[in-house]
Amino acid sequence: MNSYADLLARSKVVICCGTGGVGKTTTSAATAVAAARAGRRAVVVTIDPAKRLADALGLDALDNSPTVIDGPWDGTLAALMLDTKSTFDEVVRRHATDDKQAERILSNRFYRNISGTLSGTQDYMAVEKLAELYDSDEWDVVIVDTPPTRDALAFLEAPKLLARLLDNPIYKIVTASNRGVLRAANKAAQTVLRQLARVVGANVVDEAVAFFQAFEGMEEGFRSRAMATLELMSDDRTAFVLVASPRGDTLLEARYFLERIRNADLDVAAVVINRMLPSVSTSAERAAQLLNEAEGATNRAAAQALADLTAASTDDHARVDELREVAPDALMVRVPLLADDVHDLDGLADIADRLTSTA
Amino acid sequence: MHPKDFFASSRVLIVAGKGGVGKTVTAAAMATAASRTGRSVLLVEVAGRSASAPMFGTDAQGYEQHTAVHEAEGRGSVELRSITPDQALVEWLSGHGFNRLVSRMAKSGLLEVVATATPGIKDLLVLGRIKALEQEGVADLIIVDAPAAGHALGFLRSPAGVRDTARTGTIHRQAVEALEMISDPSRCQVILATIPEETPINELIETSYAIEDEAGVKLGPVVVNGILPDIADLAVPEAHDPTSELHDLQTAAAFRLGRQQLQASQLERLAAELPLAQLRMPQLFGTQITPHELDTLATTLLAEIDRLPEPR
Numbered sequence: 001m002n003s004y005a006d007l008l009a010r011s012k013v014v015i016c017c018g019t020g021g022v023g024k025t026t027t028s029a030a031t032a033v034a035a036a037r038a039g040r041r042a043v044v045v046t047i048d049p050a051k052r053l054a055d056a057l058g059l060d061a062l063d064n065s066p067t068v069i070d071g072p073w074d075g076t077l078a079a080l081m082l083d084t085k086s087t088f089d090e091v092v093r094r095h096a097t098d099d100k101q102a103e104r105i106l107s108n109r110f111y112r113n114i115s116g117t118l119s120g121t122q123d124y125m126a127v128e129k130l131a132e133l134y135d136s137d138e139w140d141v142v143i144v145d146t147p148p149t150r151d152a153l154a155f156l157e158a159p160k161l162l163a164r165l166l167d168n169p170i171y172k173i174v175t176a177s178n179r180g181v182l183r184a185a186n187k188a189a190q191t192v193l194r195q196l197a198r199v200v201g202a203n204v205v206d207e208a209v210a211f212f213q214a215f216e217g218m219e220e221g222f223r224s225r226a227m228a229t230l231e232l233m234s235d236d237r238t239a240f241v242l243v244a245s246p247r248g249d250t251l252l253e254a255r256y257f258l259e260r261i262r263n264a265d266l267d268v269a270a271v272v273i274n275r276m277l278p279s280v281s282t283s284a285e286r287a288a289q290l291l292n293e294a295e296g297a298t299n300r301a302a303a304q305a306l307a308d309l310t311a312a313s314t315d316d317h318a319r320v321d322e323l324r325e326v327a328p329d330a331l332m333v334r335v336p337l338l339a340d341d342v343h344d345l346d347g348l349a350d351i352a353d354r355l356t357s358t359a
Numbered sequence: 360m361h362p363k364d365f366f367a368s369s370r371v372l373i374v375a376g377k378g379g380v381g382k383t384v385t386a387a388a389m390a391t392a393a394s395r396t397g398r399s400v401l402l403v404e405v406a407g408r409s410a411s412a413p414m415f416g417t418d419a420q421g422y423e424q425h426t427a428v429h430e431a432e433g434r435g436s437v438e439l440r441s442i443t444p445d446q447a448l449v450e451w452l453s454g455h456g457f458n459r460l461v462s463r464m465a466k467s468g469l470l471e472v473v474a475t476a477t478p479g480i481k482d483l484l485v486l487g488r489i490k491a492l493e494q495e496g497v498a499d500l501i502i503v504d505a506p507a508a509g510h511a512l513g514f515l516r517s518p519a520g521v522r523d524t525a526r527t528g529t530i531h532r533q534a535v536e537a538l539e540m541i542s543d544p545s546r547c548q549v550i551l552a553t554i555p556e557e558t559p560i561n562e563l564i565e566t567s568y569a570i571e572d573e574a575g576v577k578l579g580p581v582v583v584n585g586i587l588p589d590i591a592d593l594a595v596p597e598a599h600d601p602t603s604e605l606h607d608l609q610t611a612a613a614f615r616l617g618r619q620q621l622q623a624s625q626l627e628r629l630a631a632e633l634p635l636a637q638l639r640m641p642q643l644f645g646t647q648i649t650p651h652e653l654d655t656l657a658t659t660l661l662a663e664i665d666r667l668p669e670p671r
Binding site: 198303341 | 524525556557595615617
């Protein structure tokens with residue numbers, strides 16, 4: 001991979017990972033703009049609940065299906081904001097054997113907890129949405145802005161989430177007892193459930209049991225979908241882009257992420273470092289010397305500014321270089337710290353330029 | 360306000376803020392500052408890996424508590440420990456008659472079912488552990504480095520959420536007790552951290568109102584990190600040769616002026632839109648946080664607290 005433009009040209013899926021506060025949503029959107037300008041049909045899935053991206057794209061709001069955005073490009077640009085709950089509802093409807101089963105699940109409180117608050121559900125539904133868009137054949141490239149988790153790899157684990165829930169003993173026992181077999185196991189299950197009820201309350205346990213009973217018959221569909229999305233993650237034309245900033249703690253997270261993704265036998269195609277300070281050729285030592293020698297208030301002020309900048313930027317660049325050691329094959333893209341937040345399409349186009357101009 | 364009074368006004372300070380705003384540094388600097396007013400401090404991290412131990416120059420801590428700053432003349436100790444949500448859940452269940460089953464349950468995924476059935480249970484149990492530590496009086500002050508990102512609100516909302524989901528059972532009582540702690544300002548306050556930039560400030564304002572309205576928690580002053588000192592008489596020098604030192608001076612001066620203006624307008628906006636006192640912390644240039652930096656930050660923090668008006 002020689003450039004970010006190359007990466008975009010050959011990828012069908014681009015997954016932007018990273019911790020919060022590093023400009024991941026903006027990078028994802030700018031990546032989509034760059035793809036559209038290269039003539040591709042690009043859709044970006046954002047999870048940022050703030051209206052910022054919608055505003056920048058010139059829209060009142062984004063919803064759970066793609067909205068096409070007009071602009072000066074040959075391709076197509078579309079964006080959507082992931083609605084975890086409606087996406088999960090759609091998945092349930094798709095896998096349910098009939099409407100009745102779907103309704104039983106959708107109205108269950110345990111299900112509403114899963115779809116609303118279970119940690120990892122947002123990741124799981126982002127993956128689901130990604131697969132849905134990929135399968136539709138309406139898009140050349142699907143770009144996903146992953147939820148800000150401390151562990152960026154949570155996104156990769158997401159497809160396994162429900163499979164794991166379905167593998168748990170309560171599920172097996174409840175569905176088995178429904179069929180009237182495994183009576184001994186059923187008795188043990190009752191003991192466990194009674195104990196659980198004492199701790200978390202009987203209503204909670206009843207709802208959970210009702211959910212698992214309602215779910216019976218759907219698990220195969222869920223499981224095979226999970227496997228298919230996992231395969232998509234390791235496809236040659238799926239690119240992981242790690243977004244980071246040069247501040248110490250986020251670089252530490254980035255390094256941790258790179259190590260983990262390597263252990264998972266996946267490659268990071270590019271590392272985008274946002275918020276780089278301007279680089280100057282004057283060294284920190286020389287700047288300190290200039291400050292020492294400066295005469296007059298304005299000269300001293302400028303020298304102070306240069307001394308502060310070199311002290312900070314030398315360190316930033318050094319730390320980014322260190323990151324390269326962990327990801328020797330990844331493309332390194334540095335985006336300068338911008339004076340303002342991105343407020344419109346021009347701002348996104350500007351970042352798209354900066355991403356693709358990196359050789 | 361005298362720093363001694365500030366750090367004696369609540370027994371628990373929860374430091375929250377989105378990623379990249381220096382939340383962990385803020386919590387560590389708060390702990391250092393409080394210890395310098397003579398209070399003994401327990402700094403609790405709720406994420407898995409320790410980020411603050413290296414700042415104190417000690418080894419990364421596990422679940423067990425360890426001392427980062429020793430007690431000295433006029434100075435309290437700082438102890439570090441972490442409480443992870445998963446550990447809190449296992450501990451809590453084993454403390455409630457699930458001893459034999461717990462390890463098997465953890466392996467079999469049953470724990471996930473319990474956690475799913477009762478959203479917020481893990482967060483609640485972390486708060487529950489903190490409440491227990493507060494009641495035991497393990498330290499004069501407990502400072503919590505809260506979960507990052509939008510998770511802070513979920514963390515603080517968890518007691519009310521669990522109270523409403525699990526309407527009976529032991530966990531219900533636990534939720535009610537945790538709620539009592541976080542909604543009592545003499546026991547618990549939340550300190551939000553941010554940086555003087557547009558998006559972090561917007562999110563801070565939204566989070567503040569949500570925390571007060573939905574979680575019923577009292578907010579202490581806001582900590583604004585990464586403040587660049589204004590350089591007096593700064594102007595952009597003329598430079599025509601792009602390879603000259605003068606050109607670098609020009610780049611640096613223009614960049615700095617832009618940042619200073621941005622910062623001033625953001626601070627002004629924050630003050631206009633959020634009626635909370637601000638504690639302004641300096642930008643640290645190109646350094647990893649060491650005990651020396653932590654001490655410098657604590658000194659600034661103490662001076663900033665001293666500037667706060669006396670509470671009514």
